[in-house]
Amino acid sequence: MAAQGEKKPVLEMVQADGADEGCVTFVLHDEDHTLGNSLRYMIMKNADVDFCGYTITHPSESKINFRIQTRGGAPATEPLRRGLNELSDVCQHVLNTFQLSVTSALLMGPRLGPPQRSCLAADPML
16 A cells, blocks of 8 residues: 555556466556556457456446456566557547647638528427
8 A cells, every 4th residue: 555645556467376477467546447448449459368358346446457368478568568559549649630620620710601400490399
């Protein structure tokens, strides 16, 4: 447990005694399904991964138990590192695309054309 004033670790690695490096549970603190499901998806795309899943121990706790099992004795830390990097790249691409679209829309100004009808105006009951 971290003493007062110390930062608790963001990531812990939990490995059973005698277990190989290819079967590890990682504990991610201060995270939820947003990271858990996205990261699980990215890691499962790796051909060296046999199993990847996560659980949230309790709704009142903000930590994830993230399990990775690899094939052929490959260390589980590598798919985790690769998955985090790939997820970061995807998020950066989404952010760049969004910023480009916003900038483009601001430079183009309001679009001219026929007025748009609202769905309320089309309702004969109104």
